[in-house]
Amino acid sequence: MIKQSIFGRISQLAKANINAMLDAAEDPQKMMDQMVRDYNDNIAEAEQAIAQTIGNLRMLEDDYREDEQAASEWGAKALAASNKAEEFRSAGKADDAAKFDNLAKVAIQRQMQAESEMKTAEPTITSQRQIVDKLKSGLNMMKEKRTELASKRDELVARAKSAHAQNQVNEAIKSVNIMDPSSEIGRFEEKVRREEARVRGAAELQASSLDAQFESLEDLGEQTEVEARLAALKAKQAGTLES
Structure with a gap:
């Protein structure tokens, strides 16, 4: 007990x-x-x-x-x-x-x-x-x-x-x-990519503009030569006639 x-x-x-x-x-x-x-x-x-x-x-x-x-x-x-x-x-x-x-x-x-x-x-x-x-x-x-x-x-x-x-x-x-912060990062990355694409586009545009200018200069030079040769031809013809 x-x-x-x-x-x-x-x-x-x-x-x-x-x-x-x-x-x-x-x-x-x-x-x-x-x-x-x-x-x-x-x-x-x-x-x-x-x-x-x-x-x-x-x-x-x-x-x-x-x-x-x-x-x-x-x-x-x-x-x-x-x-x-x-x-x-x-x-x-x-x-x-x-x-x-x-x-x-x-x-x-x-x-x-x-x-x-x-x-x-x-x-x-x-x-x-x-x-x-x-x-x-x-x-x-x-x-x-x-x-x-x-x-x-x-x-x-x-x-x-x-x-x-x-x-x-x-x-x-x-x-x-x-x-999820990755979604925000994705949006920022997309924004950067668009900016990079814009820069590339501007660069390409600028390059194409320069090419066009050079091409116009080449055309101008050719036209000048044509005019010069034509003038020379006319002068030669005039001399022959006077003789």
Whole structure:
């Protein structure tokens, strides 16, 4: 009953499905911290109860040792009184012998009383020692569970933070996809390409204009030569006629 009363509540906590509780928790870290605090409180409560149980056992053991010592002392007194009675009896002092025999009987009765109390206490002491051993073992298990719980808390809190950070990254990526800057870059690139095409067009236009000018100059030169040759021909004809 003692062991059950001490560990009953803590066993429920030890068997709790932490991951399931995390699913419903708004703040997993706060929940886990509270679980560790509750566990520490239960361990402190168990330590106090165990300390009291151990104290009670030590009192029983002290009483047992006192009864054991008393039984030994009364046994020694009974023996001393009996020996004294025999001395008086050998000396022919029957009354004194009877007196010390009676003292020996009283001492034996006290010895038997102490032994009876020892015998009565033995099962209780044995039982209490077993309970204390179980309580100590249970307390050690609780402390191991607390270590596991603290480690699990650290792991789950780290995982929760990692998941939160990953979610933020995903949301950021989603936002980037919604407002894709590559489309703006594409528009700017198209604008640059149009400007480059315009420049090439202007250059080609300028080149074609120069070619036309050179071609007109060539035509003008040809026409001039034609006029010169015609003038020379006419001059030659005029000279022939005058002769």
